[in-house]
Amino acid sequence: MKLDNKAFIITGGCGAIGGATAKAILAKGGYVVVLDVLAPEVGAEKVKTYHPDRAFYFQVDISNLDQVESACDQALKVIPKGSLFGGVHCAAIAPSRPWTNKMKESAPHFAKVLNVNAYGTFVVDACIADAINSQYPDEGPFAPRVKEERGCIVNIASMVARPAPGRCLTYGPSKTCVLGIGSAAADYLGPSAIRVNSVSPSIVASALMGDRTAYFEAEVEAGAIYPRRFAVVDEIVVGVMYLLENSMMNDYDLRIDGGWRGGTNWAGPHDPRSNAPALE
Known part of the structure; x- marks a missing residue:
């Protein structure tokens, strides 16, 4: 599938991965509609x-169905008619708090993270898919299966989605939801010939990392197979572009993580919980 003259909606498109993905699509001759939280x-x-x-660009809260739906409607007006072909969903949050042994203290964070990372993924995937299908005649709920590819959606999940380590008590399960939503959406959208995949990166240097660089460096050294380093944004974007362009890729999670197995590492001389500057 060639991206030339095709348009994609990118959430979090002002960030590192989203911005680099937008530029990669543009370099292929495509169009991008960026949704993010920055002022218009x-x-x-x-x-x-x-x-x-x-x-x-459109300012959007991805957990607000009306805002996302409106932005998708506006996208159809600014891009060439019939050109919307998919989306790349990068937007997410990762709030943190000091580590304690009281799991219930994370409940408010869990509600907030699920609302953005999980519910927001469902909203984004649904609105993009519906916008793609709106470019074609509506033949009803049991329309014949489409034979020619209409598009592809790629969600950014995380290597901490499977398994979800204790440090990522809320963020990890929210990304597990992203995998589940993508798998269900791939099957649901199959008759419409819209593919849905995900990319699960390991640690990527970005604003989400905050002041936790040293901690993550130690975790990668201890847990990755090879290479034992942070992923580079361009390495993630190459994976995203592969999933967009290869029409046989569907319902697939592409791990870009150096073989990292992300459970809590108890092999060192110190309690690993004491090393974590925050609980996500």
């Missing part, structure tokens, strides 16, 4: 640096 004028100015004519 700030986001629009940033996105225009990606491309002055083929990149567009």
Whole structure:
């Protein structure tokens, strides 16, 4: 599947992975509609640096169904007619708190993270898929299965989705939900010829990391097979582009993690919980 003249909606498109993905699609001759939380004028100015004519911006809270649906409707108006072909869902949050042995203290964080990372993924995938299908005649709920590919959605999950380590008590399970949503959506959207895949990166240097660089470096050294380092944004984007362009890839989670097995590492001389600067 060639990306030339095809348009994609990218959530979190002002961030590291989302922004690099947008630029990669534009380099292939595509269009991008970026959804992010930056103020309209700030986001629009940033996105225009990606491309002055083929990149567009809308401010959106991905956990707000009405906002996402409205943004998808607006996207259909600014891109060439019939060109919407998919999306790359990168937006997520990872709040943290000090480590304690009281699991219930994470309940408020869990509710917030699920609302954005899990429910938001369902909302984004659903609205993008419906927008793609809106470009074609509506033949009802039991329409014949489509034979020609209509598009592809890629969700950014995480290597901590499977298994979810204790340090990622709320973030990890929220990304497990992302995998489940993507798998269910792939089957649901199969008759519409819309593929759904995910990419599960290991640690990528980004704003989500905060002041935890040293901790994560030690975790990668202890838990990754090879290479024992952070993933580079371009390595993640290559995976995303592969899933977009290869029409046989569907209901697949591409792990880009150096073989990292992410459970709590008890092999060292110190209690690993004391090393974690925060509980996600």
